[in-house]
Amino acid sequence: MAKMSLNVDGRVHAIDADGDMPLLYALRDDLGLKNPRFGCGLAQCGACTVLVDGEPVRSCITPVESLGASKVTTLAGLGNGKAHKIQEAFIAEEVPQCGYCLNGWLMTAAAFLEKTPKPSDAQIRDAMSGLKCRCGTHVAILRAIKRAAQA
Amino acid sequence: MTLQLNRRNFLASTGALTVAVVLPGAAARAAVFGADKRPPLDPRNLSSYITVNADGSVIAYWGKMDMGQGTDLGCAQMVAEELDLPVAKVSIDQGDSGTSVNQGGASGSTGIQMGGVALASAAAEARFQLVAMASKHLGVPAEELTVTDGVVHSRADANKKVSYGELIGGRFFDTQLEWNKQIGNALFVKGQGQRKKPADYKVIGTSPARRDVGPKVMGTIDYVVDIKVPGMVHARVIRPPVAGAEPVTVDEASVKNIPGVQIVREKAFLAVLAPREYDAVKAARDLKVTWSDVKPPFPDQNKLYDHIRNAPVVAKGGDKDVGDVDATFAGAARVIEATYEWPFQSHASMGPACAVIEMGQGEATLYTGSQKPHFAGEGAAVMLNLPKDKVRGIWVPGPGSYGRNDAGDAVADAALIARLTGKSVRVIGTRQDGTGWDPKGPASVHKARAAVDKDGNIIAWDFSSKGFSRLDVSSNESAAADTLAGQAIGVPLKPTNVFNTPEESYRFTAKRKTWETVPPLLDRGSPLRGAHLRDPLGPQLHFASESFIDEIAFATNQDPVAFRLKHLAEPRDIAVVKAAAEKADWQPRTSARKQVSGEIARGQGIAYAQRSGTRSAIVAEVEVNLKTGKVWGRKFTVAHDCGVIINPRQLTATIEGNVVQGMSRAIWEEVKFDDKNVTSIDWQTYPILDMTEAPETIDVVLINRPELAPSGAGESSMRPLAAAVANAIYDATGLRLRQAPFTPDRLKAGLA
Numbered sequence: 001m002a003k004m005s006l007n008v009d010g011r012v013h014a015i016d017a018d019g020d021m022p023l024l025y026a027l028r029d030d031l032g033l034k035n036p037r038f039g040c041g042l043a044q045c046g047a048c049t050v051l052v053d054g055e056p057v058r059s060c061i062t063p064v065e066s067l068g069a070s071k072v073t074t075l076a077g078l079g080n081g082k083a084h085k086i087q088e089a090f091i092a093e094e095v096p097q098c099g100y101c102l103n104g105w106l107m108t109a110a111a112f113l114e115k116t117p118k119p120s121d122a123q124i125r126d127a128m129s130g131l132k133c134r135c136g137t138h139v140a141i142l143r144a145i146k147r148a149a150q151a
Numbered sequence: 152m153t154l155q156l157n158r159r160n161f162l163a164s165t166g167a168l169t170v171a172v173v174l175p176g177a178a179a180r181a182a183v184f185g186a187d188k189r190p191p192l193d194p195r196n197l198s199s200y201i202t203v204n205a206d207g208s209v210i211a212y213w214g215k216m217d218m219g220q221g222t223d224l225g226c227a228q229m230v231a232e233e234l235d236l237p238v239a240k241v242s243i244d245q246g247d248s249g250t251s252v253n254q255g256g257a258s259g260s261t262g263i264q265m266g267g268v269a270l271a272s273a274a275a276e277a278r279f280q281l282v283a284m285a286s287k288h289l290g291v292p293a294e295e296l297t298v299t300d301g302v303v304h305s306r307a308d309a310n311k312k313v314s315y316g317e318l319i320g321g322r323f324f325d326t327q328l329e330w331n332k333q334i335g336n337a338l339f340v341k342g343q344g345q346r347k348k349p350a351d352y353k354v355i356g357t358s359p360a361r362r363d364v365g366p367k368v369m370g371t372i373d374y375v376v377d378i379k380v381p382g383m384v385h386a387r388v389i390r391p392p393v394a395g396a397e398p399v400t401v402d403e404a405s406v407k408n409i410p411g412v413q414i415v416r417e418k419a420f421l422a423v424l425a426p427r428e429y430d431a432v433k434a435a436r437d438l439k440v441t442w443s444d445v446k447p448p449f450p451d452q453n454k455l456y457d458h459i460r461n462a463p464v465v466a467k468g469g470d471k472d473v474g475d476v477d478a479t480f481a482g483a484a485r486v487i488e489a490t491y492e493w494p495f496q497s498h499a500s501m502g503p504a505c506a507v508i509e510m511g512q513g514e515a516t517l518y519t520g521s522q523k524p525h526f527a528g529e530g531a532a533v534m535l536n537l538p539k540d541k542v543r544g545i546w547v548p549g550p551g552s553y554g555r556n557d558a559g560d561a562v563a564d565a566a567l568i569a570r571l572t573g574k575s576v577r578v579i580g581t582r583q584d585g586t587g588w589d590p591k592g593p594a595s596v597h598k599a600r601a602a603v604d605k606d607g608n609i610i611a612w613d614f615s616s617k618g619f620s621r622l623d624v625s626s627n628e629s630a631a632a633d634t635l636a637g638q639a640i641g642v643p644l645k646p647t648n649v650f651n652t653p654e655e656s657y658r659f660t661a662k663r664k665t666w667e668t669v670p671p672l673l674d675r676g677s678p679l680r681g682a683h684l685r686d687p688l689g690p691q692l693h694f695a696s697e698s699f700i701d702e703i704a705f706a707t708n709q710d711p712v713a714f715r716l717k718h719l720a721e722p723r724d725i726a727v728v729k730a731a732a733e734k735a736d737w738q739p740r741t742s743a744r745k746q747v748s749g750e751i752a753r754g755q756g757i758a759y760a761q762r763s764g765t766r767s768a769i770v771a772e773v774e775v776n777l778k779t780g781k782v783w784g785r786k787f788t789v790a791h792d793c794g795v796i797i798n799p800r801q802l803t804a805t806i807e808g809n810v811v812q813g814m815s816r817a818i819w820e821e822v823k824f825d826d827k828n829v830t831s832i833d834w835q836t837y838p839i840l841d842m843t844e845a846p847e848t849i850d851v852v853l854i855n856r857p858e859l860a861p862s863g864a865g866e867s868s869m870r871p872l873a874a875a876v877a878n879a880i881y882d883a884t885g886l887r888l889r890q891a892p893f894t895p896d897r898l899k900a901g902l903a
Binding site for chain 1: 218219220360361363364365367368369370372373374376377427428429432499500501502503548549550551552553579581582800804807808809810811812813814815833834835839840841842843845846849
């Protein structure tokens, strides 16, 4: 166990944890944040995605000691207290079914649209290809990302 | 006189009436103005289904739950309709055995068709009672009253009015219903109130916004993994490396450095727990266990279908023969035969199952993502050695659910650990547990034979299936025998051996549909135990039967759509086939068209099926990459008839999900195993459809039948999907695939 600080959603938190503990457990269990979710622990599904200095990262395989002073953003901090445009679009399209995977799509799409504000259909599909949705809401997700890009 | 009463002076001024007035009608008991306390949760009590709040809004208690397809909203619409309320004034309290009677949980696409219909019937009685109360209160005969937005008023004089809130708000109906004595899906109740006629629908058939979408997207909703209870410890169950093996020695020293770790063991059940979750993760990873040396239980996967064909028959069944099948075959001009094969498939929910047991004094509370919180609560009680009414089962959204997945096992795991430790427990598995150890949709082989006359009409049909039972473990989770933990501690097994037959309305002179089940590969603690997976057996049966219909059509130079229409008996079935074909701009053909451009072959295929009264037909348009063997389902056209449509938007979304999940199962999904265990244990080894493969278009044609009862839509469009894709692949390439899934390797091998 080691004392560390984590900068998450604009606040600095002190935690006491194993350095090799994945960030996901720090966020969920030490900080009480629930949006990054355990899906696979293998970086294969994206349910645990957070932004680290703006880049989507799979928190389930990211050792907490690797973060240093990096700024971590979770879904709770994505819209700075209000709905981010990607969230507005997902709500308008009523995307989720079970919604368990949603965190990964929202965080990844938000980061993607920052860099690619006017994406093509193929660019969206490629950028989202590493995420899983078991309920099969893919076509609604595509509609929502396109809607957000036009917002 | 105009009565404008606020709640307080209304109650004060009418208090004396509560004992004085008795409602007409045999079923109605006294206490017109309701009870101050909610009467016991009993299927016969109207209060078990409907409560009017002080502000006139209504809570409907639903002994089922919505897994994300909007069925709770559909129920709210049905209740609002009967009570003449805006839907915004109706909330649904779902999936909690402490607040609702057991309506069977999420099960068999019955959320609306059974659960919603029962609530609507109760709501009709609530309206009847409220109008009767208003009649007494206003001194106006009930037949001269009507209801607008929760206000009962005279048709003649709108000033003579009283609201639901004023009548009973904050107290409870004390009225009994006729109950059909069924618990679970089939539960139905009825009072004196008559349900509305379709012509009067205002809320049914509209698409108000879903209530769970905002909280899910904003991340404010609790999933079962987010539940924390006081004193809770984190547990992980250790599954054996060879299925059927039991722990022999457990090296406690191997985890002794982990703070607060505890090892729990009873017979073959083994778990670790720790106060901090990551410590439980580490303990599960580091614990050294030696396992009993058991004979590897599984056959060579490449010989799975031969294994099924050669296996002894445990149970058999089928539909009653139509006509003289054997004689018709004997006299046929031509007999066509084919066999089809379908693998084990995994629920592979988005996350491994989680369950939380909160221990109390002589009672406990279960938090679960299981589809069956009432039954699962009873199952937890068995494990906890508590009376079944002492465990409250509360459903909390989980990582998706498409049948009996690993959630039921997590419940039993948590309850057993809680009993052995006396502690409140949170259990969650690993990805490997979720995909490797969930109950599986069973593998099967299907043999189809058809006798054809000289004009190309099918005169005899013989369709037989042989496979693993769909109920090695029950979908209800009230019995320990149906869980891995129960099996690990030696509870006697009680599997149900059952399979199904295709559901269609083809009119053949002679028709036989039969099934046989074979013994499980491992009867206890098996990662290949058969269970319900979305549309249990539907995809496999109709992949076979609807592929075979196409085979016969082409063998006799007929167009697959025209051929189906020629043989279909029921007008609603004909209507969905026609609607899908027309919307998809079906191009008639009597052989595979093989439209090739460069490396891409394009094709179109149709399939149709019934499911418990619902009909769906799907036209799939696929692109096959002839070089890589990869199939892309570019466009799907679904025509769907499930009786009256409650909410077209949610119905459409449900169909879209079925199409994508069905496509995933059709082209990718196959549980892999070696002789020791399941080896497809994550998203690399058990791939599902990803975004690059998502369809470009899903066109949905909804056929509304307001005069007919709703018949369910949660699984119906999954059913013909694989056959439509296989038929489209044939049209594109001339390759007839008789084994699922339609992977690149299988395509390449077939096209070579």
